[in-house]
Each structure stands twice: as structure tokens, then as C-alpha cells.
Amino acid sequence: MNSADLATVFVYAVQVRMAMACDGASLDHAVESVHSRITDPVLKSAIQAVSYETVRNLAAADKLIEQFAKREPDRPVCALLEAALARMIVHPEKDFVTVDQAVKAARLMPETKASAGFINAILRRYGRERSQLAPWLAEQEGVRFNAPDWWLAAYRRALGEKTDAVLQLQRTKAPLTLRVNRRQSTPEAYIRMAASHGIQAVRTGLDAVTLEKALPVSDIPGFSDGMVSVQDAGSQLAAPMLAPADGERILDACAAPGGKTTHLLEIAEADITALDVSPGRCRAILENLDRLGFSARVQTADASKPQSWWDRRKFDAILLDAPCTASGIVRRHPDIPWQHSKKDIHRMARTQRYLLEALWPLLEKHGRLLYCVCSIFPEEGTEQIEAFLRRHPEACCEQGPRLLLPHEDYERSWQEEPLVHDGYFLTLLRHRK
Ligand SMILES: C[S@@+](CC[C@H](N)C(=O)[O-])C[C@H]1O[C@@H](n2cnc3c(N)ncnc32)[C@H](O)[C@@H]1O
Numbered sequence: 001m002n003s004a005d006l007a008t009v010f011v012y013a014v015q016v017r018m019a020m021a022c023d024g025a026s027l028d029h030a031v032e033s034v035h036s037r038i039t040d041p042v043l044k045s046a047i048q049a050v051s052y053e054t055v056r057n058l059a060a061a062d063k064l065i066e067q068f069a070k071r072e073p074d075r076p077v078c079a080l081l082e083a084a085l086a087r088m089i090v091h092p093e094k095d096f097v098t099v100d101q102a103v104k105a106a107r108l109m110p111e112t113k114a115s116a117g118f119i120n121a122i123l124r125r126y127g128r129e130r131s132q133l134a135p136w137l138a139e140q141e142g143v144r145f146n147a148p149d150w151w152l153a154a155y156r157r158a159l160g161e162k163t164d165a166v167l168q169l170q171r172t173k174a175p176l177t178l179r180v181n182r183r184q185s186t187p188e189a190y191i192r193m194a195a196s197h198g199i200q201a202v203r204t205g206l207d208a209v210t211l212e213k214a215l216p217v218s219d220i221p222g223f224s225d226g227m228v229s230v231q232d233a234g235s236q237l238a239a240p241m242l243a244p245a246d247g248e249r250i251l252d253a254c255a256a257p258g259g260k261t262t263h264l265l266e267i268a269e270a271d272i273t274a275l276d277v278s279p280g281r282c283r284a285i286l287e288n289l290d291r292l293g294f295s296a297r298v299q300t301a302d303a304s305k306p307q308s309w310w311d312r313r314k315f316d317a318i319l320l321d322a323p324c325t326a327s328g329i330v331r332r333h334p335d336i337p338w339q340h341s342k343k344d345i346h347r348m349a350r351t352q353r354y355l356l357e358a359l360w361p362l363l364e365k366h367g368r369l370l371y372c373v374c375s376i377f378p379e380e381g382t383e384q385i386e387a388f389l390r391r392h393p394e395a396c397c398e399q400g401p402r403l404l405l406p407h408e409d410y411e412r413s414w415q416e417e418p419l420v421h422d423g424y425f426l427t428l429l430r431h432r433k
Pocket residue numbers: 253254255256257258259260261275276277278281301302303304321322323324
């Protein structure tokens with residue numbers, strides 16, 4: 001990115017931050033929505049990089065603003081300061097250009113124009129005082145782990161002495177893991193094929209291959225033909241744990257964008273109903289099915305209200321990959337701690353309980369239900385399942401509960417556990433015999 005572009009990138013990064021702060025949009029959606037108005041791929045990728053960099057350093061930037069500003073700046077001013085301070089934190093050698101371009105960006109936006117001098121003063125002050133401020137910033141837990149206090153407290157309650165190691169890992173960028181379609185290839189053959197394209201990869205799970213360097217999907221060999229899909233290796237445990245068999249009637253209750261629906265179909269020729277409450281996300285299921293050459297019944301419906309969509313024929317297996325706080329995938333989505341509030345843990349746990357209660361009666365007596373969430377909070381995992389088993393003495397755990405904490409270690413054997421994965425919780429329920 002040349003310096004002339006950076007001011008424009010900051011203007012768009014402010015729009016991304018405003019969509020997150022004012023409309024509650026996720027970082028990905030906010031970036032996508034800004035991207036939809038731009039054609040230049042270089043600008044798009046710079047906006048994405050600066051927006052992610054901002055969110056990955058939000059706690060530090062906000063602490064600095066709090067320290068330097070006598071009163072709270074207006075939201076757009078704050079958003080521009082956050083983006084510029086984050087850049088100064090990550091690229092201290094580029095202070096001059098960053099300050100210059102941030103001030104230029106301030107002058108380009110009506111909402112920030114009058115504050116250009118104020119923005120200039122704050123950024124220059126940080127540049128001057130950086131080394132004195134470093135120890136003060138470093139001793140603050142929220143800054144070290146880039147999360148609000150309530151989030152860190154919830155992590156401590158969940159993970160105890162493992163908390164710091166997991167939070168530290170969550171600050172790094174997650175690698176790109178692919179699932180190799182068993183019907184088309186094997187992990188070893190795919191690794192050889194990737195190498196022939198100059199892409200290094202290692203086997204990290206049963207069907208999982210992790211690339212040494214992340215790539216856009218359009219550059220991943222075999223992606224468009226359905227030979228591979230992007231999926232974390234922890235999530236890749238779900239479909240094999242449900243162990244679908246040919247001809248079984250299976251419900252994937254919260255299916256979009258179809259990562260697990262398609263994995264189930266790679267394993268067995270099952271009769272799958274894939275539900276999701278979001279029409280837009282149901283389209284993504286159809287696109288994924290199409291890319292992999294599979295078919296399934298895709299329905300837009302609320303899984304917790306079977307009276308609105310169920311045909312009264314019970315299922316042999318149900319996969320409930322429930323909506324959750326996503327506390328296990330912060331490496332991929334650094335905005336997660338900032339987009340939730342403390343109440344969301346209980347709100348999500350309530351939604352998960354309603355889904356479990358609505359779907360359990362839809363299962364054949366011989367059937368099994370896989371409950372999973374990409375969260376490490378016990379309210380959504382172990383405690384959720386313990387409460388379910390108390391309410392349903394006829395149910396038992398066939399496998400699990402299994403909690404995977406975010407992890408990266410290429411020295412072990414992938415047979416025990418995938419070598420690199422996000423935080424994930426799984427348990428397989430069935431009727432007692
Ligand atoms: C964790 S994601 C599912 C990911 C998906 N299983 C995969 O592997 O690609 C949770 C999904 O649940 C959907 N959802 C939330 N509440 C729902 C409900 N009441 N009924 C059906 N789907 C729901 C969301 O739209 C979201 O797509």
C-alpha cells in the first residue's frame with residue numbers, strides 16, 4: 001500500500017468500525033459491506049488488513065485515547081484514532097506516514113474534519129511517549145489479551161490456570177486448515193498436489209490439512225472443484241463423531257454455511273435435511289453443496305419450532321451445531337469479545353437449551369444427537385449437557401463431553417487430537433438402552 005492510499009483506507013476503516021460500534025455488525029460483515037461498494041482488490045485487501053489490525057489492538061488503542069483525551073471523542077473521531085493508533089502500535093517505524101495520512105483522512109470526512117488538529121495532537125503524543133507508556137500498557141490484562149474485563153473473567157472461570165496460555169494463543173492469527181474431500185482425494189495426495197503448486201501443507205487431522213501460509217480460496221488448488229473445503233480441524237471432528245451411514249435420515253439443524261452438512265455427505269450417502277434460520281446463509285449452504293456436487297433438502301426455518309417445518313418422520317441422527325458466543329474462535333474473529341456483552345453467555349445458553357429441547361423428541365429411539373458449539377464457556381458446553389441429562393433421565397452420553405481448547409502443536413500425532421484447532425465442544429447423546 002503506498003502512502004497516498006492510506007488516508008482512503010482509514011476512511012473506509014472508520015466506516016467498518018462505525019458499522020460494528022453503532023449497528024452491532026460483526027467485523028466480517030462490516031468489511032464485506034464496505035467491500036461491496038469497491039472494485040479495486042488492492043484497496044479491498046488494505047481495508048481488511050487495517051480493520052483487522054484495529055480490532056486486534058482495540059484495547060490498547062482505547063486505553064491510549066482514554067489516557068490522552070480530556071473528554072470522550074465523538075464515535076467517528078474515536079474510530080479514526082483507534083485505526084491510526086493500532087497502526088502505530090504494529091508499525092512503529094511508520095509513525096510519520098500514519099500520522100500524516102490519519103490527519104488527511106480526518107479532513108476528508110465531514111464527521112471528523114473539525115477534529116483533525118485534535119487527532120494530530122493525540123497521535124503525535126503517542127509517538128513521543130510510546131516508550132514511557134509501554135510498561136503501563138503491558139501491565140493491563142485487558143490490553144495484553146485484547147478483551148474487555150468481563151470476557152477475561154468468564155475465561156478465568158472456564159479455564160482456571162490454563163487461561164493465560166489460551167488467551168495468548170487467541171492473540172495470534174489462526175492458520176488456514178482445509179478438509180480434504182474423502183470422495184476425491186486423501187490428505188497425503190492433496191499435500192503432494194499442493195506442493196506441486198508451490199504450497200506447503202501438513203496433515204493435522206483425519207481429513208485435515210493445514211497450509212503453511214493462508215491463501216484466498218480462489219488460489220487454493222482444488223477448492224472450486226470441491227476437493228477441499230475450509231474448515232477448522234476441531235469442527236472436523238463433528239461429522240465423524242456422528243458417524244453417518246448410507247441411507248440414514250439426518251437433520252443438520254443449524255447448518256449454514258454447510259460445513260458439516262457437506263462433511264456428512266463426504267462420509268455417507270445420507271438423506272440430509274439442512275435447516276438454518278437465515279435465508280442468506282441458506283443460500284451459502286446451497287452454494288457449498290453445489291461446489292461439492294452433493295444434494296440435500298435445504299430449508300429456511302427455526303429449528304426450535306419443529307411444528308413449522310417438521311414432516312413428523314423421526315431422524316436417525318441429528319447434528320445440532322448451535323449458535324453460541326463463539327468464544328473458542330477469537331483467533332479467527334478478534335471482534336468476538338467486543339461484540340458481545342456478559343448477558344450474551346446466558347442468552348445463548350437459553351437458545352441452546354430451547355434447541356435441544358425441541359430437537360430431542362424428533363430423534364428415533366435408536367438414534368443419536370450430536371451437540372456442539374465453538375465455545376469454551378461451560379454454560380454452553382458441559383453445564384448445558386449436564387442440565388439436559390438431569391431433565392432427560394432417558395438420555396445418556398455416548399461420547400464426550402469433549403472440550404477442545406484452542407491449540408497449536410505440530411509435534412504430536414494427529415491421531416490423538418488435531419494438531420492445530422480452535423476451541424470446540426462436542427458431545428454425542430442417545431437414548432439409554
Ligand atoms: C455455528 S453456525 C453453524 C455452522 C454450520 N453447522 C457449519 O458447520 O457450517 C450456527 C448457525 O445457526 C443458525 N441458527 C441460529 N438460530 C437458529 C435456529 N433457531 N434455527 C436454525 N438455525 C439457527 C445461524 O444462522 C448459524 O448459521
